Amino acid sequence: MEFSEILSRRRMVRAYRPDPVPDDVLRRVTRVIRRAPSAGFSQGHRLAVITAPDVRARIAEIAEQPYVDAGLPAWISKAPVHVAVGIREASYHERYQEADKTDDGVEMVWPVPYWWFDSGALLSLVQCAATDEGLATGFFGPGDPGQFAAVHALTGFADDVALTGILTLGYSAEAPGAPPSGSAGRRAKLPLDELVTWRA
Template identity: 60%
Template sequence: MEFADVLRARRMVRTYRPDPVPEDVLRRVVKVVHRAPSAGFSQGHRLIVITDPELRREVADLAEPWYLESGMEPWISVAPVLIVVGVREESYHERYRQPDKVDENGNEAEWPVPYWWFDSGSLLVMLQLAAANEGLATGFFGPHAEGLAELVGLPKDVGLAGILTLGYSDADPKAPVPRLDQRRMPLDDLVTWR
């Protein structure tokens, strides 16, 4: 697939077919964790791939009610794969306390932005693009449900960025989404040229 086609195919969906995703396809998608940005090559990313139907149901029981109460159709419970995106902040601090990263006084650099969260967003987009390249659709929900991190088995030192839903879309992936095109801001409102 051409990169422009992959970009066009990347969109958030809320409808999935129940078809399972082959393990080799899943492995190709999650392998992007090796290529994802991590400040100083800290490698603080942590993923949990959930295909077990019972655990997926338990996650949906915690996270989906808010969406259902908002009038949406079930989608977390329908997606055949959930990918937990976690980040271990301490991996960044450990890396930036190494001799090649400390300042002249031996101190860890200041963090003007918590790059562990920034990098987890980059990983999320890479997972979405890898999934689109495999003909899969993705959605995403944040860590809004109490007890979600514990349920999915994240270690205590790993923060939950959110969960990517993944599967084959129940909608035509090539069909335009006109309501989004109508709301899209002009490029010059988003980009300044100097």
Template identity: 60%
Template structure:
């Protein structure tokens, strides 16, 4: 698929077919973790791929009620795959305490932004593009529900960025989402040229 087509195919959905995603396809999608930005090659990304129906149900029981109460249809419980996106902050500190990363005074850098969260968002975008390239759709929900990290089995030293839903969209991808396109801000409002 051409990259422009992949970008057009990437969209957040909340409607999935129940069809399972083949393991080889899942492996190609999550393999992008090796290519995702990682400050100083800290390699702090952690993914958990959940296909087990019982565990997916437990996650949905925690995270989906807020969406259902807002009048949305079930989507977390319907997605055949959940990809937990986690990040281990200590991996960044450990890497930036290595001699080649110390500042001129021999100290770890002062972090202007928490690069681990920035990198985590970059990984999510890459996962979404890899999924689109495989003909899959994605959604995402943050760690808003109490107990999600424990239910999915994240180690204590890994922060939960959120969970990506993954599967084959139940929507017709050829139908444009005109109401969203109409709300798109003009490029000039989003990009400044100097």
């Protein structure tokens, strides 16, 4: 699939068919983690691929009700795969304490927490890889710190890996060509000139 087609097809989906996703497809999708950008090649990205029905059901029990209350269908519980996206901040500090990254042996002061920035970049790559495989994705973050902690405990992540959210993944049950089921289906796209500034 051409990159422009991947971009045009990538969208957040709120309805999945029950078909399982083959392991080889999941491996192709998740291997993009090794291509994801990270400051100084810190490699702090982590993914947890969750296909176990009982674990997915428990995650849905924690996180799905607000979406149902808002009028959306039950979609977290229907997705055959949950991919937890995580980031290990310590990997960045460890990398920037190495000789080629320090200033007189002192780690830089981080102007922004680039581990969170890089986590978003990984998410976009996984979505594009899934789209290239004919899969659909959605994304959610549990609603409060307690829910985040409860979902984190189900991912298998180490304690020093922060959960940034869960990517739902599977084959779309939405009708081809239907408007997006989330906010993108209810809001108009802003004009390009409002989003891009040119300084020539």
